[in-house]
Amino acid sequence: MVAPRDNWVVDGLGATHEFDRLHAVEHRHHHDGGGGELHARGRTIRDVADVLCAAPLDPRIVAAIRACHALGCDLRILSDANRFFIDAVLDHHGLRGYFSEVTTSLSRVDADGRLRIAPYHDFHAGTHGCCLGTCPRNMCKGQALDRIRASTAAATGGKKQRLIYLGDGRGDYCPSLRLEREDLMMPRKGFPVWNLI
Structure with missing residues (x-):
């Protein structure tokens, strides 16, 4: 399954120009806390989830996931996106229970409603x-x-x-x-x- 990239969300929420500017000026990556910028622009976690659910997913992919699972395949997701993005897409398509493991960057919604993403490998500590x-x-x-x-x-x-x-x-x-x-x-x-x- 292909998880939507950060760019899909940024583009879908009309924040492409701002994120490109931040990336160019501050050498930031979307995993550096893009949720804070979206929150500051008045976007909610529900807005992010709605954009993720609008990501196109060919129905044949959903059928293939279900067929492989029915055959006893151990399905796993390995993605450099984040858990919030992946869970939103899986839930939208009714597929969360089909995967035994999701390996990705951690994410959480803080008390202010901001999406906080922690990288799988802590690049702040080193490569x-x-x-x-x-x-x-x-x-x-x-x-x-x-x-x-x-x-x-x-x-x-x-x-x-x-x-x-x-x-x-x-x-x-x-x-x-x-x-x-x-x-x-x-x-x-x-x-x-x-x-x-």
Whole structure:
């Protein structure tokens, strides 16, 4: 499943110009607290959720998720978005219970109604150490995939599990290089990871 990027929300709330200015002037990333800027512009957490729910999702994707789950596939989400965004989309499409794990940046709504996002890898404390240059600074999906694979192996007593990885962004290139011989990578044609591969 493709989670909507921060840009979808920023664009949908009419704040693109302001976020571009902040990014250029202050070298900020949307994970640096974009919820504060949206809140200051009078946008509520409900506005953010409404934009997320308006993100186009092909009905065939929903059908594929349900079919894979019915076949017993262990579905997981690995995303450099954030938990609020992902949960909003999953809830909107009735899919939250189909995924055994969501690995992403943490998020919470504070007492003032602002969305606060904490990166998966705390880039304020230092880099996550990935040297490929394709991972966003808030998450090395390759390192996250290694953790998922290790926890899966521990839960199954070391039994090998075949991984089928679907991705579209530059950040999906790193984990694609960590897949094993029996695994599959399904890049989205015409998107950054397709071009990198």
